[in-house]
Amino acid sequence: MIPRPSTVEPDRGGFRLTPATTLSAAPGLERAAAWLRATLGPATGCFLPPGDDIWLSVDRSLPDEGYRLRITADGVDLTGGTPAGVFHGLQSLLQVLPPEVYRRAPVTGVDWLLPAVTVDDAPRWPxxxxMLDVARHFMPKADVLRFVDLLSVHKLNVLHLHLTDDQGWRLPIPGYPRLVEIATWRHGTMRGSRQHGVVDDRPHGGYYTADDLREIVAYAADRHITVVPEVDLPGHMQAAVAAYPQLGNGLADVDVRTGWGISPHVLNVSDAALDFCRAVIDELCAIFPGRYIGIGGDECPKDEWKASPAAQDRMRELGLPDETALQAWFVGQVAGHIAGHGRTVHGWDEILEGGAPGGALIAAWRGPEAAVRAVRAGHHVVSCPDMWTYLDYRQSDAPDEPIPVGTRLSVADVYTFDPVPPGLTLAEAGLVLGAQCNVWTEHLPSARAVDYATFPRLAAFAEVMWSGPAEGFTSRLARHLDRLDALGVEYRPPGGPHPWQRRPDAQGFPKTRAQREEEIRAMLGAPFMQ
Known part of the structure; x- marks a missing residue:
């Protein structure tokens, strides 16, 4: 199984699924039972009418997301600490069966035998x-729902949706209709790494309606995945400024950005800009019921504020020493509005600069040192250092790797990841909630490309987070690829890309680890931590 369960005790014999096999579930598990019937039935013909062959229940003495799965010749008994634990146990139940169980039409010639086994299991990290970036390249709703399914197969429990950026805005906001009319599409798209400056003339765009987003949230919730929305501010806002120039600093006319990299065009710090941000937060809170609301806060150049008389007046009015403090004030204003909704700010580690809002959850991406700084400032942390978790980074040094950017990040590299940086005390390590991998889509224009970048590296990440590294992963991954085949995932083959997965028309810009470490050192002003 992937991720590897905590304990597995095989036994002799097993239980064979047939069209007569039955299922019953304790109160509160009706949707889990419905999911199993809908998932298991198409390939096996076993749609599990009511009865006692498979029994689902909850035992609150088990860990919240933990479960106990017992398969004997008499049937299946699955108990979870919560409904989430039951659902994770159902994913393990499917992995006990042949990979063909994931196909969506009748499969013949397969023995649907569940081997006798007892599995006791629970995750290491909550x-x-x-993170899925749908701003750089829009991913249609159906593909997002499919991505949610693939996360659930691997027992991940958070989908962080990066909904806005310089290159596109992906949701309507009441009172700001030009976001949908203008900010959701761009005139062209950069092909390959930004260092080469090649831009095509093909328009790209799309957005989700509020009902689309509510559907994604509900679909994910059925799979015990929380959706964390992110609208990046006050930087990475060129698309919004293109739609509403009065939100910018009045120093340039801008369109939705066609190239990659960091735009110099950021929000101004006026009351109107804050009102806009509050309207955005109101809509996010209306759609997304989870605790965390992402505001980004990363990569916000200060040049426009330095040149803006209005921004300088605001600094003097507030008695702020510099533009870094101005950004911290702006983020604090938005965070206060989020707190008024009873929610918590989620931001990239740059919001630590100038002082992050109290209680903010920090996504630490600029190396392990960023996580150390966050926990020592008293914040909870989600670790996501780019050289271990950025799944848009190149997967090998081979010349046929499509659009090779960043440092090499192979399956084996991902499997070495540890969410807790070295040198933390036990109390400091306790502030690390877990980790996430990040799928940035500058170079991933389709669901096929996302498949290639994400899998099978996500399987390695999932195992690290659920149970930790262990011997035998490579052989288990080989078996797991059969499941991905049945699911229709166009993953990167172990031997390198298929011919149609290559991108000879788009150049990359690979870096060595030493080069990337030097860049992070410069950003943080501190030695890079291994």
Whole structure:
């Protein structure tokens, strides 16, 4: 199984599924039972009418997301600490069966035998996430729902949706119709790494309606995945400024950005800009019921504020010493509005600069040192250092790797990841909630490309987060690839890309680890921590 369970005790014999096999579930597990019937039935023909062959129940003495699965010749008994634990146990139940169980039409010639086994299992970390960037390249709703299913197969429990950026805005906000009319699409797209400056003339865009987003949230919730929305501010806002120039600093006319990299065009610090941000937060809180609301806060150049008389007046009015403090004030204003909704700010580790809002959850991406700084400032942390968790980074040094950017990040590299940086005390380590892998999509224009970048590296990440590294992962992964095949995932083959997965028309910009360490050192002003 992937991720590897905590304990597995095989026994002799097993239980064979047939169309006569039955299922019953304790109160509160009706949706889990419905999910199993809908998932198991198409391939096996076993749609599990009511009865006692398979029994689902909850035992609150088990860990919240833990479960106990017992398969004998008499049937299946699955108990979870919560409904989430039951659902994770159902994912393990499917993995006990042949990989063909994941196909969506009748499969013949397969013995649907569940081998006798007892599995006791629970995750190491409460936050096991994946960020999906739908701003750089829009992913249609159906593909997002499929991505949610793939996360659930791997027992991940957070989907962080990066909904806005310089290159596109993906949701409507009441009172700001030009976001949908203008900010959701761009005139062209950079092909390959930004260092080469090649931009096509093909329009790209799309957005989710509020009902689309509510559907994604509900679909994920059925799979015990929390959706954390992110609208990045006050930087990475060129698309919004293109739609509403009065939100910018009045120093340039801008369109939705067609190239990658960091835009110099950021929000101004006026009351109107804050009102806009509050309207955005109101809508996010209306759609997304989870505790955390993402505001980004990363990569916000200060040049426009330095050149803006209005921004300088605001600094003097507030008695702020510099533009870093101005950003911290702006983020604090938005955080206060989020707190008024009873929610908690989620931001990238740059919001530590100038002082992060109290209680903020920090996504630490700029190396292990960023996580250390966050916990020592008293914040909870989700670790996501780029050289271990950025799944858009190149997977090998081979010349046929499509659009090779960043440092090499192979399956084996991901499997070495530890969410807790070295040198933390036990109390400091306790502030680390877990980790997430990040799927940035500058170079991933389709669901096929996302498949290639994400899998099978996400399987390695999922195991690290659920149970930790262990011997035998490579052989288990080989078996797991059969499941991905049945699920229709166009993953990267172990031997390298298929011809159609290559991108000879788009150049990359690979870096060595030493080069990336030097860049992070410069950003943080501190030695890089291994």
């Amino acid at each position: 936050w096991r996430g994946c």
